[in-house]
Amino acid sequence: MDPNAPPPPGSSTPRKLIDFSLIVVASLALAAGIGVAYQSGLGRVWEIFLDETLLTAELLPKIVAGVLAASALPMLIAPERIKSWIGPDSGLRGLTIATIAGMLVPGGPGVTFPLTMGLLAAGADMGAGVALVSGWMLLGLNRTLIWELTFLPADFVALRFVLSLPAPIVLGWVVRHTLRRREARQ
């Protein structure tokens, strides 16, 4: 396989370290921090600041591993295969494969988004990308089994999960067909 053939996964990662999204998130944090200072005093602000700093430090090794895995995995599959599995002509079967892949992604947004970006660059279409991301968001086993079941009653989780089952495929289908119609018009 030509090493230059597939566009590098995650290649669209912006290079600018400080951009609009960081400014918004930082401003929100600052505003909420001022709110807490006003409501409960500076001592509480400091406590939360330390807690979250510690949590970031705990998450750091996980983020590094997730980003590494997400960057490497799409390079292991031949682009032709990605295209036939979850490309624009993969039909409902492709959307189902993408949804199941999303359910199985073993990690947070730092894994899922770079992985999806890599698959899009290697030939997946946007419909499959949306199905994968939605499958991870709504049905991700990691999130459902570890987080949701820890906090919420099992019968509630089962109801929510079953109601959400068709959603990633439907959303992916809507995106795929809307884009296709738009392309046909142009």
Added chain:
Amino acid sequence: MNILIGTIFLWALALFALRLLRKSRPEAVPAVIARARTTTIYLVPRVFAGLLGAGFMAELLPVDKIEQYFGEGSGLIGVGLASVLGVVTPGGPFVAFAVGASALKAGAGWAPLVAYVTAFSVININRSLVYEIPLMGRQFTLIRMLVSVPLSLVLGGIALLF
């Protein structure tokens, strides 16, 4: 504990993938590592700012008005309000599920909770700003969020029937 298990698992996966890659396409390994480094450097300040905002905002959430707005009788209005809260709830899933659990205890119905978890899952602003827009670009994020807007109302609406 959950973080530790996840970390070990992801490292195992990453090392396994890198090993496979070194065998099948050794020339691609430096590029993968360089890209992972850029992405990590890019992500960390965002994650930190996002977690900080989440911690502060969780402190400010009004938990005493739950039954009034999200009780069993709150109907579609409760579903709609819960969806809006899901959009703006900051932080990772465990913040949202913790909020959901305390809401249930305080008298919230299942349908608004379905809407809340669904909206938090698919159209949460915080996650999109911290991760999705930087990593996936504005176009993907916008299209995906637009088609996902009705979902929490639909699923919450169906849950009202149970």
